[in-house]
Amino acid sequence: MNETIKTILTRRSTRSYKEDQLPDSDLELLINAAIHAPTGGNSQSWKFTVVQSKEKLWELNRLVRESFANLIVDENTYRSKRTGKIAAQQEAYNFYYHAPTLIIVSNDRAYSNAMADCSVAMENILLAATSLGLASCWINQLTWFCDDVNMRKALTDCGIPENYIVCGAVALGYSASNNDSLVPRKKPDVNIIR
Ligand SMILES: Cc1cc2nc3c(=O)[nH]c(=O)nc-3n(C[C@H](O)[C@H](O)[C@H](O)COP(=O)(O)O)c2cc1C
Secondary structure, X not given: OOHHHHHHHHOOEOOOEOOXXXXXXXXXXXXXXXXXXXXXXXXXXXXXXXEOOHHHHHHHHXXXXXXXXXXXXXXXXXHHHHHHHHHOOOOOOOOOOOOOEEEEEEEEOOOOOHHHHHHHHHHHHHHHHHHOOOEEEEEOHHHHHOOOHHHHHHHHHOOOOOOEEEEEEEEEEOEOOOOOOOOOOOOOOOOOOO
């Protein structure tokens, strides 16, 4: 099996991180991998905001907890939002799992391929991270809450333009767990027409 396929098949989400920061040279490679993803019409309108400041990460965590507290849910609400709302009531809740780096990926809200472009960039980050021996996890809370008033102020402070939505974020660092298991895949629904 070639190295690229091996990397794809061994990537997994990590939800427990060591404090150690990743080297700047790795960060540079991750961003370079991200921007080599395809974009609709070669738009490249994405923005990558790398947050490594503990204070800023804590502030975002506080605001995520605030947003969850204000979120009204019912039985039709997306399950992760319902479970997140309960989890966020705990003082120990941390939406980025204490990872030392969080890359927030945002794009122009008026651009119809905003989410698609950012998603392919994020997958490149996840795969590049795996190939470098780094742990990672896709993080969605800032996507849900980026337009909440206080969260938006914090994002503006981070340099994210008002007309940009958060399409996703990636937690990055070194795994603090030795049992990040591979999640089994369901049998895919594939229909080959020959
Ligand atoms: C759009 C999207 C949103 C996700 N949001 C979160 C999240 O907020 N927190 C989290 O821990 N994992 C999140 N994940 C990771 C999934 O839970 C994970 O990919 C899935 O359980 C399969 O596990 P694996 O990544 O280890 O293969 C997200 C993944 C995607 C693609």
